[in-house]
Amino acid sequence: MFRxxxxxxxxxxxxxxxxxxxxxxxxxxxxxxxxxxxxxRTRTTPVSGAPRLPFCMMGVCFDCLMEIDGLPNRQACxxxxxxxxxxRRQSGAREVAE
Amino acid sequence: MTEACDVAIVxxxxxxxxxxxxxxxxxxxxxxxxxxxxxxxxxxRNISTNAANAPEINGIxxxxxxxxxxxxxxxxENCDAGRIDYRRDATVxxxxxxxxxxxxxxxxxxxxxxxxxxxxxGAMERPVPIPGWTLPGVMGAGAAQIxxxxxxxxPDGPVVLAGCGALLLLVGQQLLDAGAEVAALLETTRWxxxxxxxxxxxxxxxxxxxxxxxxxxxxxxRQAGVPIHSGVSALSAVGTYRVExxxxxxxGAVRALPLETLLLHQGVVPNTQLTxxxxxxxxxxxxxxxxxxxxxxxxNASVDGIAVAGDGGGIGGAxxxxxxxxxxxxxxxxRLGKLSAAERDARAAPLRRELAGHLAxxxxxxxxxxxxxxxxxxxxxxxxxxxxxxxxxxxxRDAVALGxxxxxxxxxxxxxxxxxxxxxxxxxxxxxxxxxxxxxxxEETGYxxxxxxxxxxxxxxxxxxxx
Numbered sequence: 388m389f390r391x392x393x394x395x396x397x398x399x400x401x402x403x404x405x406x407x408x409x410x411x412x413x414x415x416x417x418x419x420x421x422x423x424x425x426x427x428r429t430r431t432t433p434v435s436g437a438p439r440l441p442f443c444m445m446g447v448c449f450d451c452l453m454e455i456d457g458l459p460n461r462q463a464c465x466x467x468x469x470x471x472x473x474x475r476r477q478s479g480a481r482e483v484a485e
Numbered sequence: 486m487t488e489a490c491d492v493a494i495v496x497x498x499x500x501x502x503x504x505x506x507x508x509x510x511x512x513x514x515x516x517x518x519x520x521x522x523x524x525x526x527x528x529x530r531n532i533s534t535n536a537a538n539a540p541e542i543n544g545i546x547x548x549x550x551x552x553x554x555x556x557x558x559x560x561x562e563n564c565d566a567g568r569i570d571y572r573r574d575a576t577v578x579x580x581x582x583x584x585x586x587x588x589x590x591x592x593x594x595x596x597x598x599x600x601x602x603x604x605x606x607g608a609m610e611r612p613v614p615i616p617g618w619t620l621p622g623v624m625g626a627g628a629a630q631i632x633x634x635x636x637x638x639x640p641d642g643p644v645v646l647a648g649c650g651a652l653l654l655l656v657g658q659q660l661l662d663a664g665a666e667v668a669a670l671l672e673t674t675r676w677x678x679x680x681x682x683x684x685x686x687x688x689x690x691x692x693x694x695x696x697x698x699x700x701x702x703x704x705x706x707r708q709a710g711v712p713i714h715s716g717v718s719a720l721s722a723v724g725t726y727r728v729e730x731x732x733x734x735x736x737g738a739v740r741a742l743p744l745e746t747l748l749l750h751q752g753v754v755p756n757t758q759l760t761x762x763x764x765x766x767x768x769x770x771x772x773x774x775x776x777x778x779x780x781x782x783x784x785n786a787s788v789d790g791i792a793v794a795g796d797g798g799g800i801g802g803a804x805x806x807x808x809x810x811x812x813x814x815x816x817x818x819x820r821l822g823k824l825s826a827a828e829r830d831a832r833a834a835p836l837r838r839e840l841a842g843h844l845a846x847x848x849x850x851x852x853x854x855x856x857x858x859x860x861x862x863x864x865x866x867x868x869x870x871x872x873x874x875x876x877x878x879x880x881x882r883d884a885v886a887l888g889x890x891x892x893x894x895x896x897x898x899x900x901x902x903x904x905x906x907x908x909x910x911x912x913x914x915x916x917x918x919x920x921x922x923x924x925x926x927x928e929e930t931g932y933x934x935x936x937x938x939x940x941x942x943x944x945x946x947x948x949x950x951x952x
Contacts, residue, residue, distance in 0.1 A: 422636070444624070
C-alpha cells in the first residue's frame with residue numbers, strides 16, 4: 388500500500404512474514420516494513436475475523452499486533468526490524484504470552 | 486534493587502528533550518525514557534538521521550520539521566557528555582503516585598524511582614470514526630506522515646485525505662511534493678466554521694506566520710491540480726477486504742471517489758493514558774473537545790511530584806511544547822533545590838512571552854478546525870467505535886437506553902475500551918455518544934478508568950523483576 392522513495396541511504400535487511408522473505412530497511416519498524424511490502428493484512432480481528440493493517444503507526448491503536456520472533460501481541464509499529472526476524476500474522480484471539 | 490534518579494522524563498519529543506536539557510543544566514541526574522528508537526517524538530521523528538539518510542525527504546518535510554534539529558543536537562550533546570541518561574526503546578507501563586516507574590526494555594522489565602517526573606507523552610490523532618475506517622488502506626494522515634519521515638515511503642496509487650486540521654493540509658502538501666498521487670482533499674470544514682473563527686483573527690495575527698503557512702499550503706495543493714472539496718459530510722470508506730472508494734456528501738449530492746488509500750484526520754488530542762493511570766485530575770476542554778490534566782502555571786499536575794509538559798498537557802504544537810518543557814525544567818530544578826524562586830521566575834519570564842506567541846493562533850485553529858458533531862458522535866448505527874472489540878455506535882446507544890450513563894458502564898455492558906488499546910481510540914467517541922444521548926455534560930459523563938499496565942507486558946517480564 389506504500390512505495391519507497393528512491394531517496395534512502397539505509398541498508399536493506401531481510402525479514403520473514405509467515406516464512407516468506409520481505410525486504411526492509413535498517414531502522415524500519417515491522418509495521419512500516421509490512422506497509423511498504425504491500426501486504427493485505429497484518430492480522431484478523433478476534434471478534435469478526437476482519438482483516439486489519441496498521442492504523443496509527445505510533446503505538447496507540449494496537450491494530451498492528453503481530454507475532455514477532457515467537458512472541459504474540461507485539462506492536463509491530465514499535466519494534467524495529469532485524470535481519471532474519473520471523474514475523475507472523477495473527478488470526479483471531481491469541482494466547483497469553485509467557 | 487530499584488534504580489534511582491533525581492528526575493525521570495517520559496517521552497523524548499520536543500517537550501521531553503527541552504526539559505531534559507534544562508534539568509541536566511541544573512546539575513540534576515535525569516533519565517529520559519522513550520518508546521521510540523530515536524529522539525524527536527512524532528513531530529521530529531528521525532530528526533537526527535534523516536539529513537544523512539534521506540536528504541531529499543528532509544527537504545520535503547520543510548523548515549518546521551528541521552527546526553527540531555537544533556534541539557535534538559543539544560539533547561544529543563548532553564547525552565554524549567553523560568549529563569542526560571537517554572534510554573530509547575523504553576516502554577513505561579505503570580507509574581505509582583510515590584513516583585516509582587515500571588518499564589520494559591527489550592523484553593526486560595525494571596523499576597526506576599525518581600524524586601520528580603516530567604510527563605511528556607505528547608499527542609495522538611483524534612480518532613475519526615466513520616463507516617469503514619477499520620478497512621485495510623484507511624489510516625491516519627499522521628500515520629502516513631510517519632511513513633514518510635521514518636520509512637521514506639508514500640501511499641502507492643490514488644490517495645485521498647479527508648477531515649479537518651492543519652496537519653491534513655501539511656500532509657497533503659508533503660505527499661504531493663514527494664510524488665504521491667493525491668486524488669483529492671475532502672474538508673469537513675464549513676463556511677460556518679470560518680465565520681465562527683473570524684473573531685479570533687486579530688489574536689491569531691500574533692501568530693501570523695502559522696496562518697500564512699496554512700493559506701499557502703492550501704493554495705499549493707490547489708495549484709497542483711488537486712480538487713479540494715469543502716464542507717463535506719457523511720464520509721465513509723467503502724470496500725470489502727480493503728478500501729476501494731471514499732463516499733461523501735457535498736451540497737446535498739452523494740459522491741464517491743475511487744482510491745487505494747484513505748487518510749483521515751481531525752486534529753490531535755493529548756495522550757492522557759499515563760496521567761490518568763497515575764491518578765492526576767483531568768478537565769474537559771470544550772473548545773479543543775478533549776481531556777487534559779489540570780496543571781498549574783509551571784506544569785505541575787495534581788499528583789505531587791508530577792509535571793506535564795507539551796501536548797500531553799493540552800494541544801499547543803511542537804514549538805510551544807519545547808518552551809513548556811523548559812518551563813517545567815526550571816520548576817523541577819527549583820523544587821529540587823537547584824534554583825531559587827527568584828531565579829526560576831526571572832528565567833521563565835521570557836519563555837512565558839515566547840509561549841504566549843506560539844499559542845496565539847490556537848483559538849483560531851481550534852474554532853476553525855472543530856470536528857463536526859456527527860464525526861465526534863457518529864450517527865450511523867453500524868459505525869465501529871471501539872476498533873479493538875468492534876463495538877458500534879448503535880450498540881453504545883442501546884446501552885444508554887438500558888441505563889448506562891458513562892463510559893465505564895458502557896465498557897461493562899459491551900467490552901468497549903477493554904481491548905488492547907485500552908480505550909485510547911474509543912474513549913472520546915464513547916463519551917461523546919453517551920453525552921449526546923443523555924444530555925449530560927462531558928464532565929458528568931466522565932471517562933474510562935485507566936488501569937496499569939498501560940502497555941502490554943508479558944508474564945515473563947513481570948517474573949524477571951527483582952522484588
